[in-house]
Amino acid sequence: MTTIKDIAKKANVSTGTVDRVIHNRPGVSEKTKAHVQKIIKEHNFQINTIASTLALNKSYKIGVLIPEARAENEFWSEPKKGIETAIEEIKNFKISATFFKFNQFDSNSYQDAFLNLIKGNFEAVLIAPVFHKETAKFIKQLDKKQTPYVFINTEIKGFNALSFIGQDSYKSGYLAAKLMSVMMTDNAQILIPVFRLNKGNYSSINNRITGFKAFFKEKYTSVKIKDLVIPNFKNLEVINNTLNEALKNDIVDGIFVPSSSSFLIAECLENSQLNHIRLVGYDTNKKNIEFLKNDTIDFLICQNPYNQGYKGIKLLSDYLVMNKTPKPIYPSPMTIVTKENVDSI
Amino acid sequence: MTTIKDIAKKANVSTGTVDRVIHNRPGVSEKTKAHVQKIIKEHNFQINTIASTLALNKSYKIGVLIPEARAENEFWSEPKKGIETAIEEIKNFKISATFFKFNQFDSNSYQDAFLNLIKGNFEAVLIAPVFHKETAKFIKQLDKKQTPYVFINTEIKGFNALSFIGQDSYKSGYLAAKLMSVMMTDNAQILIPVFRLNKGNYSSINNRITGFKAFFKEKYTSVKIKDLVIPNFKNLEVINNTLNEALKNDIVDGIFVPSSSSFLIAECLENSQLNHIRLVGYDTNKKNIEFLKNDTIDFLICQNPYNQGYKGIKLLSDYLVMNKTPKPIYPSPMTIVTKENVDSI
DNA sequence: AACAAGTTTGTGAGCGTACACGCAAAATTG
DNA sequence: CAATTTTGCGTGTACGCTCACAAACTTGTT
Numbered sequence: 152m153t154t155i156k157d158i159a160k161k162a163n164v165s166t167g168t169v170d171r172v173i174h175n176r177p178g179v180s181e182k183t184k185a186h187v188q189k190i191i192k193e194h195n196f197q198i199n200t201i202a203s204t205l206a207l208n209k210s211y212k213i214g215v216l217i218p219e220a221r222a223e224n225e226f227w228s229e230p231k232k233g234i235e236t237a238i239e240e241i242k243n244f245k246i247s248a249t250f251f252k253f254n255q256f257d258s259n260s261y262q263d264a265f266l267n268l269i270k271g272n273f274e275a276v277l278i279a280p281v282f283h284k285e286t287a288k289f290i291k292q293l294d295k296k297q298t299p300y301v302f303i304n305t306e307i308k309g310f311n312a313l314s315f316i317g318q319d320s321y322k323s324g325y326l327a328a329k330l331m332s333v334m335m336t337d338n339a340q341i342l343i344p345v346f347r348l349n350k351g352n353y354s355s356i357n358n359r360i361t362g363f364k365a366f367f368k369e370k371y372t373s374v375k376i377k378d379l380v381i382p383n384f385k386n387l388e389v390i391n392n393t394l395n396e397a398l399k400n401d402i403v404d405g406i407f408v409p410s411s412s413s414f415l416i417a418e419c420l421e422n423s424q425l426n427h428i429r430l431v432g433y434d435t436n437k438k439n440i441e442f443l444k445n446d447t448i449d450f451l452i453c454q455n456p457y458n459q460g461y462k463g464i465k466l467l468s469d470y471l472v473m474n475k476t477p478k479p480i481y482p483s484p485m486t487i488v489t490k491e492n493v494d495s496i
Numbered sequence: 497m498t499t500i501k502d503i504a505k506k507a508n509v510s511t512g513t514v515d516r517v518i519h520n521r522p523g524v525s526e527k528t529k530a531h532v533q534k535i536i537k538e539h540n541f542q543i544n545t546i547a548s549t550l551a552l553n554k555s556y557k558i559g560v561l562i563p564e565a566r567a568e569n570e571f572w573s574e575p576k577k578g579i580e581t582a583i584e585e586i587k588n589f590k591i592s593a594t595f596f597k598f599n600q601f602d603s604n605s606y607q608d609a610f611l612n613l614i615k616g617n618f619e620a621v622l623i624a625p626v627f628h629k630e631t632a633k634f635i636k637q638l639d640k641k642q643t644p645y646v647f648i649n650t651e652i653k654g655f656n657a658l659s660f661i662g663q664d665s666y667k668s669g670y671l672a673a674k675l676m677s678v679m680m681t682d683n684a685q686i687l688i689p690v691f692r693l694n695k696g697n698y699s700s701i702n703n704r705i706t707g708f709k710a711f712f713k714e715k716y717t718s719v720k721i722k723d724l725v726i727p728n729f730k731n732l733e734v735i736n737n738t739l740n741e742a743l744k745n746d747i748v749d750g751i752f753v754p755s756s757s758s759f760l761i762a763e764c765l766e767n768s769q770l771n772h773i774r775l776v777g778y779d780t781n782k783k784n785i786e787f788l789k790n791d792t793i794d795f796l797i798c799q800n801p802y803n804q805g806y807k808g809i810k811l812l813s814d815y816l817v818m819n820k821t822p823k824p825i826y827p828s829p830m831t832i833v834t835k836e837n838v839d840s841i
Numbered sequence: 842a843a844c845a846a847g848t849t850t851g852t853g854a855g856c857g858t859a860c861a862c863g864c865a866a867a868a869t870t871g
Numbered sequence: 872c873a874a875t876t877t878t879g880c881g882t883g884t885a886c887g888c889t890c891a892c893a894a895a896c897t898t899g900t901t
Contacts, residue, residue: 509880509881510880510881510882511881511882512880512881512882513879513880513881516879516880522878523878523879523880524878524879524880525878525879525880528879528880547886549886550885550886550887550888551885551886552886553885553886553887
């Protein structure tokens with residue numbers, strides 16, 4: 152292995168000078184700089200990150216702003232696990248993470264958490280920007296401090312994020328439609344129940360619906376798709392009544408749930424013994440998997456949330472430690488989950 | 497951060513003694529050993545891998561035995577890429593890989609490559625044990641040398657492999673059947689063409705078929721499944737004729753190709769304008785993707801070969817550098833691939 | 842020519858760990 | 872009880888890189 156010492160000897164300079172050249176530090180004449188650079192190239196020298204981190208003796212603190220995982224929706228426990236695994240892997244580089252949690256249905260708690268995050272003065276930041284407007288409001292302060300930030304899960308545009316890691320919601324809706332289509336026959340009827348969620352999630356759920364409808368408009372015009380607004384998603388009875396009312400009027404062959412709450416619909420279908428209705432939804436939370444396994448849900452599309460967290464941290468660590476600039480977008484795979492492969496995902 | 501020095505001070509011993517205790521080296525009295533261990537635990541001290549690797553100044557050579565990627569079947573280029581990425585990530589730990597390639601249809605080339613691998617005297621080895629018998633013949637020499645080895649892709653049992661990384665072929669066949677089933681109606685006819693491959697691959701292909709048939713036997717007994725042996729898979733005309741002959745006699749609704757060569761069948765279907773026949777196959781090679789995108793192939797099951805290579809190397813590096821013993825099995829996800837999600841996989 | 846000021850280059854300690862070496866104290870031997 | 876061996880432990884250097892500081896060399900000015 153070529154070391155700085157070797158390069159110094161070949162170039163007839165000291166290791167200090169080589170170090171200055173490598174890191175583009177001032178105080179080197181153009182002449183020797185060029186000379187050293189030439190020799191570095193000739194020997195294909197690359198710095199030993201191990202020795203470098205040891206010598207630097209620096210520590211990096213990463214701030215993480217993601218929703219808290221709730222009992223009824225464990226989605227956000229997955230990114231958290233991914234983040235923790237990544238941190239565990241790189242803790243030798245003196246990288247640590249501090250979590251700032253918020254309620255994903257309450258924009259105020261998002262703002263509070265964001266402010267605390269900013270106060271923390273982190274070297275880098277990982278954000279699930281669930282709320283668009285509120286993000287716009289505070290993100291400037293990170294820009295000002297030149298703090299690099301990465302977005303996961305929710306894609307919002309027009310910011311200086313280092314990277315976005317997540318799915319294209321439109322495409323994932325389109326995929327959901329494909330899966331639904333293989334189970335449908337001509338003139339089938341499909342229902343899309345939408346819970347009244349807050350605006351934050353609205354955009355990606357909307358995109359999924361748009362993608363879903365686009366597929367059928369392109370390929371199977373005989374299939375009819377109806378929307379169904381469910382006023383309250385906390386109360387199973389309300390869901391049950393609203394759904395049954397809708398199912399009374401029409402013969403429904405398939406239901407597409409554009410959120411991670413398909414288990415709520417599944418439960419209603421089971422109660423009304425309507426399990427023959429095909430069900431496609433999102434995310435592999437515990438309850439969804441339960442209904443997937445007993446054949447009430449047919450397909451789930453998984454966003455690989457664990458990996459979003461893991462990758463986000465790895466990306467930032469590479470950026471901080473190795474100075475590697477990441478790609479602007481890392482699309483999360485749209486993983487199709489069925490009863491038969493759920494255990495291997 | 498707690499360092500060896502800190503521990504030494506707290507324990508009133510020298511860093512050398514702490515080092516001896518940490519690594520279980522001899523020359524420490526039971527009394528001081530216990531004392532130091534207690535303090536290590538109290539402070540939750542963990543060794544700094546960065547500093548350790550630097551001080552050790554050791555280099556590790558990993559031997560890799562995988563099939564060469566051919567133009568008509570790029571499957572094995574994926575694990576190779578994964579391996580190369582992993583090596584790139586950990587090269588600072590002075591870990592390097594040497595490839596030994598063989599023709600996956602020629603057991604002699606496997607044996608030659610294996611012998612060269614053994615000669616290489618590697619610190620660890622990654623193997624795609626395509627040929628069972630031949631593996632049994634040579635693996636003992638690795639056992640004798642205490643060289644740790646990891647298997648990827650092909651699961652063969654009864655060896656001392658550190659880990660296996662790959663799919664459960666039976667389950668993946670079962671999954672394929674599920675996907676086929678959603679596209680079938682009662683009394684459908686399904687064909688399973690089998691190319692005359694060498695014995696090495698035979699076992700996993702066989703398991704896929706068994707899994708496939710098991711699903712229908714359990715769930716849809718009205719569906720008929722027929723096998724079709726195709727004598728030569730190098731000659732498209734032979735395939736065409738054999739297939740057309742079979743399709744003449746029966747009305748076939750679906751074809752399950754239990755190997756990565758579904759593109760061959762797809763091409764025949766296209767030529768005979770039989771694209772309405774549903775097609776489920778394996779692996780996302782270039783040609784398969786082509787036919788997936790033009791709707792001739794409906795579903796592919798992907799083994800995530802890239803990840804198998806990547807994970808295999810990471811595992812061995814963790815084992816060598818950090819002394820972490822991996823799990824015996826890492827099941828590769830059975831990824832369902834359609835036209836709509838292939839670009840995000 | 843002498844000196845100040847600025848520019849360029851070299852030196853050496855330190856990051857945390859590994860391990861060879863050496864020395865003292867304890868244990869064994871005759 | 873002295874001579875010898877064994878055991879237990881401390882010291883110092885090395886790994887490759889960073890950075891503060893010191894040293895050497897330029898340049899410009901009087």
